[in-house]
Amino acid sequence: MFRRHIWAILYTIALVGFTVYIALDTFVLETVYETVEIPEVTTSVTEVTEITTVPETTTTVETTAEEITTSEETEATSEATEASTTTASTATDATTTVTTTVATTATTTAATTATTVATEAETVITDSYYSDGNITITITEYRENDTTVYVADVVLSSAEYLQTAFAKNAYGKNVTEKTSDISERVGAILAINGDYYGAQETGYVIRNGVLYRSTGSSDNEDLVIYADGSFEIISESDVTAEELLNAGAYQVLSFGPALVQSGKISVTEDEEVGKAKTSNPRTAIGIIDDLHYVFVVADGRTDESEGLSLYELAEFMQSLGVETAYNLDGGGSSTMVFNGEVINNPTSSGKTIKERKVSDIVYIGY
Numbered sequence: 001m002f003r004r005h006i007w008a009i010l011y012t013i014a015l016v017g018f019t020v021y022i023a024l025d026t027f028v029l030e031t032v033y034e035t036v037e038i039p040e041v042t043t044s045v046t047e048v049t050e051i052t053t054v055p056e057t058t059t060t061v062e063t064t065a066e067e068i069t070t071s072e073e074t075e076a077t078s079e080a081t082e083a084s085t086t087t088a089s090t091a092t093d094a095t096t097t098v099t100t101t102v103a104t105t106a107t108t109t110a111a112t113t114a115t116t117v118a119t120e121a122e123t124v125i126t127d128s129y130y131s132d133g134n135i136t137i138t139i140t141e142y143r144e145n146d147t148t149v150y151v152a153d154v155v156l157s158s159a160e161y162l163q164t165a166f167a168k169n170a171y172g173k174n175v176t177e178k179t180s181d182i183s184e185r186v187g188a189i190l191a192i193n194g195d196y197y198g199a200q201e202t203g204y205v206i207r208n209g210v211l212y213r214s215t216g217s218s219d220n221e222d223l224v225i226y227a228d229g230s231f232e233i234i235s236e237s238d239v240t241a242e243e244l245l246n247a248g249a250y251q252v253l254s255f256g257p258a259l260v261q262s263g264k265i266s267v268t269e270d271e272e273v274g275k276a277k278t279s280n281p282r283t284a285i286g287i288i289d290d291l292h293y294v295f296v297v298a299d300g301r302t303d304e305s306e307g308l309s310l311y312e313l314a315e316f317m318q319s320l321g322v323e324t325a326y327n328l329d330g331g332g333s334s335t336m337v338f339n340g341e342v343i344n345n346p347t348s349s350g351k352t353i354k355e356r357k358v359s360d361i362v363y364i365g366y
Helices: 001-028 044-082 085-121 181-187 241-246 311-319
Strands: 033-034 129-131 135-144 147-156 162-166 172-173 190-193 205-207 210-213 221-226 231-236 249-253 258-261 283-291 292-298 324-328 336-338 360-364
Touching: 033 292, 085 162, 129 311, 135 210, 135 311, 147 190, 147 336, 162 181, 162 205, 162 249, 181 190, 181 231, 190 283, 205 241, 210 241, 231 324, 241 249, 258 311, 311 324, 324 360
Parallel strands: none
Antiparallel strands: 033 172, 129 135, 135 147, 147 292, 162 360, 190 336, 190 360, 205 210, 205 249, 221 231, 221 249, 258 324, 283 292, 283 324
């Protein structure tokens, strides 16, 4: 009896094994395609070093002044031998004037330089505010539709401070890490979860000016962040990843949909996506003006916070005055980190407040 069914049993075992492998490969097994090198994070120590080296410039210039003085005095002495006492006195007065002028100018320049560097190095940090001359971030907590929403208003002096990072410094499938851990490693001042590219087989991936995935889908609506910090919403059916890269795309995030375009809501009240239905925790990013952004994370799935629908999120983003806004990965992924602390309440089940590991972040930092 057993021999009669041996092949059926073996076939069933093989089929189950194959199914388990496919499931593990799709959702669990970590596959690294490329390792990303992270540059050293610049700290305020460098700025302090610059301040302390300024006096050396003063010393050098004063030495030059002394050399000038010596030269002038030698010439004056030579002339005094051949001329009258009055002429020698005049030469000496001129020498003193040159010495005083050069030394004063050198000292003033050095002092001005020191003051400028010190001003640039000044950093102000509180629980809800950060400013250092290049980056200004203000955190505000709102209450919308029975939901707590956290908004980071960000103003930058340069688009170079708006960056992205991969979990474990690696581009791949199922490579994940907590938003807070990625944030700490790259020295982020502010961070939110990204588009969780690693859970998808398609969708353009361009990060920090490097093209990692060019396989698109006609259904994907992406956010393009250009090198100058400007935003654009594109459809992957209309343009290739290579064309975007050549046009200056620095970041491309593929989740969606677009929430606001040209200041107008671009989703309907009934519109949702399979990835995120009804009221849920949400993450979004928007641009108000040149180098002026908002990072938004809404809590959800708890007694304290119901969560937002896509349309409610779009309404809220519009109320902040954004020109363009885009929906990022939400649900259990929604996390905001500011100055090393998770400031929202991330949850997948609603029963425990706990960060979910994600594949990437969007952050502000050096």
